[in-house]
Amino acid sequence: MKRIMVIGSSAGAGKSTFARKLGKKTGIEVYHLDVLYWKPGWVESSLQEFADAQHEIVKRKQWIMEGNYSSTFEIRAAACDSVIYLDLPLYICLYRVVKRWLTNLGKTRPDMAAGCREKLDWKFMEFIMTTYKRRKKEMAERLSQFRAKGIEVTVLKNTRDIDSFLNNLEGRTGQNL
Numbered sequence: 001m002k003r004i005m006v007i008g009s010s011a012g013a014g015k016s017t018f019a020r021k022l023g024k025k026t027g028i029e030v031y032h033l034d035v036l037y038w039k040p041g042w043v044e045s046s047l048q049e050f051a052d053a054q055h056e057i058v059k060r061k062q063w064i065m066e067g068n069y070s071s072t073f074e075i076r077a078a079a080c081d082s083v084i085y086l087d088l089p090l091y092i093c094l095y096r097v098v099k100r101w102l103t104n105l106g107k108t109r110p111d112m113a114a115g116c117r118e119k120l121d122w123k124f125m126e127f128i129m130t131t132y133k134r135r136k137k138e139m140a141e142r143l144s145q146f147r148a149k150g151i152e153v154t155v156l157k158n159t160r161d162i163d164s165f166l167n168n169l170e171g172r173t174g175q176n177l
Contacts, residue, residue: 001082001152002028003058006066008086009136010128012093012100015086016111018162019066022084025169026064031057032111033067040115051075066111068135077142082152085143086162090132097128 006019016032023030036053037045045053051072057063058079065076077083097120100109104118112118146153156162 001026002062003060003080004028004064004082004084005076005080006064006084006086007068007139008093009088009139010090010093010132011124012096012128013086013088014096014162015066015068016109018084018086018156018166019064020111021166022169023064025166028062028064029060030064030066033065033069034111034116035113037067037069038113038116040113042116042119047071070138073142077146080151082154083143083146084154084156084165085139087136087139087155087157090129093132094125094128097125 004022006015006022008015016034019030019032022028033054037050039045050069054065054072054075057065058075065080101118101120106117108114108117143153143155154165156165
């Protein structure tokens with residue numbers, strides 16, 4: 001477990017928080033796809049810029065990349081040896097998105113590009129609610145494909161699973177995972 005994709009059922013699944021904790025426990029550098037995708041003022045990177053940044057990261061011996069971004073999913077998938085999927089219920093994801101917004105009002109999160117102050121709008125909430133089931137189905141198919149290729153897949157369905165997984169990494173580093 002040295003090249004790790006952290007993906008989730010939705011925004012609010014806890015990908016960024018989990019990846020930060022995993023990076024701290026393992027000593028593996030964490031890359032947040034939101035940082036690579038967004039430019040100050042919520043300006044989107046071009047697909048080419050976004051893909052190029054990921055191509056550079058996947059060349060490294062070790063990395064943790066968190067985020068879904070289906071348009072460049074295969075870049076990470078082709079290079080990873082482990083996938084950790086946070087499969088939390090929709091109501092938890094929605095709650096966490098609202099909580100994140102309230103906690104970070106007027107600030108930029110550490111897992112977001114500089115100059116992108118926290119925001120929340122109905123369009124984003126609607127996106128989460130209307131795509132959740134479809135995205136879960138697509139992820140289930142992708143996870144099956146990963147397993148068929150011999151990639152280690154871990155599915156964490158709740159806070160207890162997440163905490164247990166992280167606690168079992170105590171004292172380990174990226175060199176001996």
